Amino acid sequence: MRVDILSKEYPPNVYGGAGVHVAELVLALRARGDVDARVRAFGEPQQEHGTTGYRELPQLAEANAALQTMGVDLTMAADCIGADVVHSHTWYANFAGHVASLLGGMPHVVSAHSLEPMRPWKAEQLGGGYALSSFIERTAYESAAAVIAVSAGMRTDVLKSYPQIEPDKVHVVHNGIDSEQWARAEDPEVLHRHGVDPDRPSVAFVGRITRQKGLPYLLRAARELPPEVQLVLCAGAPDTPEIKAEVEGLIEQLRQSRDGVVWIAEMLPRAEVIALLSAATVFACPSVYEPLGIVNLEAMACELAVVATATGGIPEVVVDGETGWLVPIDQMQDGSGVPVDPDVFVSDLATALREAVSDPDRARRFGLAGRRRAVEHFSWGTIGDRTMAVYESVLS
Structure with a gap:
């Protein structure tokens, strides 16, 4: 079976969870031996066998970003003729999959990593392009x-956002984790280089600076952390100048009232992220929208307890009272996901973080349990098999 995997992100151009998912899924499918998995991704031509990169069209260099995306998709779709199945990831590649299916007659499978109706703040980022996306x-x-859908929560959101879809067409296949690559590994040199004190407890955050990740809520909650606790932020790639300015202002305010606020704005190699996670007491995921949250699996695989918002697919990953703490949130139903009462959410988040750092032994037990859960329930081999079953179902 030939399956063409269509994605904006693919190594070395990975900046989010969807890119991680695509990279690991391709490895799992190719390892089976019965799938010709061909990757078509945005970016420069690739040296990897079976993988093709697609540059943006020079004719659209000055056009809206969404139009540029559609241009890449059209060139990508033209090369899909002959595939048995096309499988697209995120709206960036959905148009390529749809056009390829119309042109070549093969079934189109879509992976739901996020949904545009659930991210209305993207209108800030894309302008009129949001209507196109x-x-x-x-x-x-x-x-x-x-x-x-990458979680049962995401399946619910898909059917809510697009009620014309027949429910039996929406399958749940969780994201996964490579528990061999993501494993606890201490590296004092990495801590020293980034200004992290290995002898102090710390709360770690890893994620892009975007509305859905909820970083401003964490920065407000951090005001209530005990003074000896560090806050280590691996946070970059802001969606808009506005969210960047807001985060910068909150970090500056926090630094005026306490020390131990470490902000790393550049994208770090995996080994350095693992070193920072391995040195932390707890991982914080204050997201207001998270279809599953690979970042939580990565932290759990590094034996780190997690404090996370009880939203989207997160409760399918983090088990409250076993692998971490789930923070309740009453969210607006306008698609934004923002808390109805932000002060209540910030207070509940602060309470959970204080509880986590107050008992390092319990946090350590939760971290070990998280590692076991990541290994046992979220392996890529299993996820590859379940994805293959979906391909077979659309061909039968």
Whole structure:
């Protein structure tokens, strides 16, 4: 079976969870031996066998970013002829999958990593392009032979956002984790280089500076952390100048009232992220929108307890009272996911963080339990098999 995997992100151009998912899924499918998995991704031509990179069209260099994306998708779709299945990831590649399916007659499978109706703040980032990205996603989802949701929570969101989709077309296949690559590994040199004190407890955050990740809420909650606790932020790639300015202002305010606030704005190699996670007391995931949250699996695989928002697919990963703490949130139902009462959410988040850092032994037990859960329930071999079953279902 030939399956063409279509994605904006693919190594070395990975900046989010969808890119991690695609990279690991391709490895799992190719390891089976019965799948010709061909990758078509945005960016420069690739040296990897079976992988093709697609540059943006020079004719659209000055156009809206969403139009540039559609241009790449069209060139990508033209090369999919001959595939048995096309499988697209995120709206960036959905248009390629949809057009390829129309052109070549093969079934189109969509993986739901996020949903445009659940991220209305992207209008800030894309302007009129948000209407285009929303059109692309809606058209692709409603026409797809199957939709793969990365969590049961995401499946609910898909059917809520696109009620015309038949429920039996939406399958749940969780994201996964490579527990051999993501494992506890201490490295004092990395801590020293980034200004982290290995002898102090710390709360770690890893994520892009975007509305959905909820970093401003964490920065407000951190005001209530005990003074000896460090806050280590691996946070970069801001979506907009506005969210960047807000985060910068909150970090500056926090530094005026306490020390131990470490902000690392550049994207770090995996080994350095692992070293920072391995040195932390607890991982914080204050997201207001998270279809599953690979970042929580990565922290758990590094034996780190997690404090996370009880939203989206997070409760399917983090078990409250076993691998971490789930923070309740009453969210607006306008698609934004923002807390109805932000002060209450910040207070509950602060309470959970204080409880986590107050008992390092319990946090350590939760971290070990998290590692076991990541290994036992989220292996890529299993996820590859379940994805293959979806391909077979649309061909039968």
